[in-house]
Amino acid sequence: MLQIKHLTKTYGNKIAVKDLSLHIKPGEIYGFIGHNGAGKTTTLRSVVGIQQFDQGEILIAGKNNQEDPLACKKVIAYIPDNPDLYEFMTGYKYLNFVADIYGVDSILRQENIQKYGDLFEITQDLGQPISTYSHGMKQKLAIIAAWMHNPQLIIMDEPFVGLDPKASHLLKGMMREVCEKNGAIFFSTHVLEVAEKLCDKIAIIKNGELIKQGTMEEVKGDESLEDVFLELEEE
Numbered sequence: 001m002l003q004i005k006h007l008t009k010t011y012g013n014k015i016a017v018k019d020l021s022l023h024i025k026p027g028e029i030y031g032f033i034g035h036n037g038a039g040k041t042t043t044l045r046s047v048v049g050i051q052q053f054d055q056g057e058i059l060i061a062g063k064n065n066q067e068d069p070l071a072c073k074k075v076i077a078y079i080p081d082n083p084d085l086y087e088f089m090t091g092y093k094y095l096n097f098v099a100d101i102y103g104v105d106s107i108l109r110q111e112n113i114q115k116y117g118d119l120f121e122i123t124q125d126l127g128q129p130i131s132t133y134s135h136g137m138k139q140k141l142a143i144i145a146a147w148m149h150n151p152q153l154i155i156m157d158e159p160f161v162g163l164d165p166k167a168s169h170l171l172k173g174m175m176r177e178v179c180e181k182n183g184a185i186f187f188s189t190h191v192l193e194v195a196e197k198l199c200d201k202i203a204i205i206k207n208g209e210l211i212k213q214g215t216m217e218e219v220k221g222d223e224s225l226e227d228v229f230l231e232l233e234e235e
């Protein structure tokens with residue numbers, strides 16, 4: 001579903017990501033963890049095609065994201081670390097705007113807006129401008145927008161930040177559902193307890209370089225993910 005091959009990205013003299021390779025298969029929830037400034041956002045932004053990179057290749061469902069960006073964007077959804085939405089739009093307007101971009105038919109969009117609006121308990125707020133929403137409400141709206149076109153690959157940067165416990169629980173279930181339909185999820189998080197419970201596989205990045213990856217068992221063995229992560233950080 002997603003193949004990152006030898007990705008390198010520099011900002012001036014700073015190497016943000018160095019020779020990073022990862023393979024995420026259909027049906028997998030893949031967690032991406034690392035210290036602040038490790039290179040997670042840089043990697044995710046390169047995958048979704050909103051940032052140029054210096055070297056490497058990224059394939060999404062077999063297509064190169066630089067040579068065929070539209071085909072790639074059609075099958076993915078991206079939730080950035082900060083839900084910077086169009087504040088002047090109402091929630092409804094924003095969801096319809098996203099649905100228009102992806103060509104979602106009117107029946108499916110209404111179903112999705114109703115279903116996820118009710119589940120996240122923001123249906124009654126969808127008529128209000130986004131500028132009046134709390135951080136968590138904006139995050140919920142960004143999640144509903146991401147799920148609007150039934151994407152095959154969902155990329156999320158710190159998706160649980162700002163969500164209340166019920167919404168976090170709901171999102172975890174939605175992530176699992178995507179994978180049961182043979183989709184895949186690649187997401188960054190600092191919440192290691194969530195990663196440990198939720199992820200099939202995990203990659204740990206340190207100073208731009210991948211230092212460990214594999215199934216949860218391969219990465220942590222009998223230890224907790226937190227202990228393994230802290231040990232690797234010390235090395």
Ligand SMILES: Nc1ncnc2c1ncn2[C@@H]1O[C@H](COP(=O)(O)OP(=O)(O)OP(=O)(O)O)[C@@H](O)[C@H]1O
Nearest residue numbers: 011014015016034035036037038039040041042043
């Ligand atoms: N636009 C930019 N210009 C210059 N340097 C940048 C830019 N964006 C990121 N960096 C640098 O690249 C490195 C990786 O940053 P990145 O945002 O990818 O880290 P991260 O792992 O997502 O961190 P965090 O967990 O804090 O969100 C950091 O050293 C950061 O300072």
